[in-house]
Amino acid sequence: MKHLIDIKDLSTDEIDELITVAKDIIANKEKYSKKCERKKIATLFYEPSTRTRLSFEAAMMELGGNVLGFSSANSSSAAKGESVADTVRVIGGYADIIAMRHPKEGAPLVAAMKSEVPIINAGDGGHNHPTQTLTDLLTIQCEKHRLNDLKIGICGDLKFGRTVHSLITAMSRYKNITFVLISPKELKIPDYVRKDILEKNNIEYVETKDMEEYMQDLDILYMTRVQKERFFNEDDYIRLKDYYILNKEKLEKAKDDLCIMHPLPRVNEISTEVDDDKRACYFKQAKYGKYIRMALILKLLNIK
Ligand code: NCD
Numbered sequence: 001m002k003h004l005i006d007i008k009d010l011s012t013d014e015i016d017e018l019i020t021v022a023k024d025i026i027a028n029k030e031k032y033s034k035k036c037e038r039k040k041i042a043t044l045f046y047e048p049s050t051r052t053r054l055s056f057e058a059a060m061m062e063l064g065g066n067v068l069g070f071s072s073a074n075s076s077s078a079a080k081g082e083s084v085a086d087t088v089r090v091i092g093g094y095a096d097i098i099a100m101r102h103p104k105e106g107a108p109l110v111a112a113m114k115s116e117v118p119i120i121n122a123g124d125g126g127h128n129h130p131t132q133t134l135t136d137l138l139t140i141q142c143e144k145h146r147l148n149d150l151k152i153g154i155c156g157d158l159k160f161g162r163t164v165h166s167l168i169t170a171m172s173r174y175k176n177i178t179f180v181l182i183s184p185k186e187l188k189i190p191d192y193v194r195k196d197i198l199e200k201n202n203i204e205y206v207e208t209k210d211m212e213e214y215m216q217d218l219d220i221l222y223m224t225r226v227q228k229e230r231f232f233n234e235d236d237y238i239r240l241k242d243y244y245i246l247n248k249e250k251l252e253k254a255k256d257d258l259c260i261m262h263p264l265p266r267v268n269e270i271s272t273e274v275d276d277d278k279r280a281c282y283f284k285q286a287k288y289g290k291y292i293r294m295a296l297i298l299k300l301l302n303i304k
Contacts, residue, residue, distance in 0.1 A: 002300060003112040003119045007130040007170045014299075015137060015170070021295035022138050022288070029062070032294065035303050036065030042095035043069035044087065045122070046078060046102045047229075051264060051286050052122050052131065056099045059293040068095060085114040092116040097300055099131075103229075118300040126160040126230045132263050133166040134296065135289035136222070142288065143259045143281055144219060148175040151217050155182035155244055156224035156269055158189040160231075163263040164224060165193050172201045179205040180214045184243050186236065187226070211244050216253040221246070223262040223269050223282075247271040254279070261285055 003009065010018070025032050041060040043053050049071070057067040070076045077087065084102065088111040091098055098115065100108045101122040108121035123129045141147055152171060158164050158181055168189070171177050179198070181189055188207060189198075198205055208214065215221075223246055231237040245268055246260070262270060262282040274280050298304075 001118055003108075003115070003121075004130050004296065004300065005109050005112055005119065005121045006128055007133050007166045009130070012173050015134070018134060018292060018295045018299060019138050019141050021298065022291040023142070025291050025294050032063055032298075034064040035298060036060060036063035036301065039063075039065040039097070039301060040095040041065060041067050041069075041297065042091045042098045043067065043071070043122070044076070044091065044098060044100045045069065045071045046073040046076070046100075046107075047123065048072070049101055049122070051289060052101065052129075053099075055286070055290040056120075056122065056131075056293050056297075058290050059297055062290070063294055063297060065096075065297075084111050087111075088115040088119065097297060120296065120300070123162055125162070126227065127162050128166045129162040129263075130166050131293060131296065132163045132289070133170045134292045135285060136163070136167055136261065136263070137170060138288045138292045139261060139281060139285040140220065140259065143284070144257075147171070148177070150174075150176075150219045151178050151180065151214075152220045152222060153180040153182055153211075153214060153218040154222045154224070155211055155246075157187045157226045157240075158183045158224070159187045160227035161224045164189070164222075167222065168193055169197050172197050172203050177203060179203065180218065181205055181207045182209070182211050182214075182244070183207070184209055184240055186240060187243075211246070212250055212253070215250065216255065218254065218258055220259045220261060221254070223260065223266075225262075225265060225267050225269060242268050244269055245271055246274055248273050248277070251277065251279070 099120040099122045105125040105127035112119040
């Protein structure tokens, strides 16, 4: 049995295979409509979610399976003090696979150590979000037709943004990737990402506060939301929340084939006037999330 806790749990070949399957699903939906008949996914969400939870559920339904779960800690026995380890032991008797989101870093890993069914980390605190990264990789592959030779700008909350940490980890394996890390000094990437991923793999990167400085060079601009729920101090959040707002004017120098991404939800960091720009990929990106999760469910359940 295999779990997906960290994007590093997948080899590059396995990621390529997931992308290939997801593309095949997009092209041949009917072929997959009964693959998970009589299977169930449990979505255990101790933190808010729209896309991640619903796309897991839609993914299982489109594979012919069923879904059960909860969407807030308050509506589960966590409110009575049950541990994550006990909860997954029990749910393993009701479902074939579990997707879990939790505010504590490492909770899905603890769950995986006790679980009798595969566990998927659907976001653990400010740490990791491997299935968003799979979504991002499928988006990049479909929109840019490559995962090598890319200059990737990542803008916003690089400190608490779990999607950022997993994306940098994944992209660092591909050839000729350079990062432009755009954030205020308070929201720079954590040291472990800098040392264990970027420096260890000799990845070229620059850090800047200025979102326009490298705009003309970027192939991808990955915008992120300032992660309000991770701040210790509300004043800091208020001071930093509107630090970056991408609008048409800021895109003037950008390449014609720039791909603008965002894991969503968006607050103010992308002005709605950008939504009609042909370079805006974020709503398409959310759609790709369902297909890559279908591919992932098949893989973890060992269904060909
Ligand atoms: C992200 C998350 O939960 O980390 N959302 C998502 O899963 N698409 C990003 C965010 O909440 O800002």
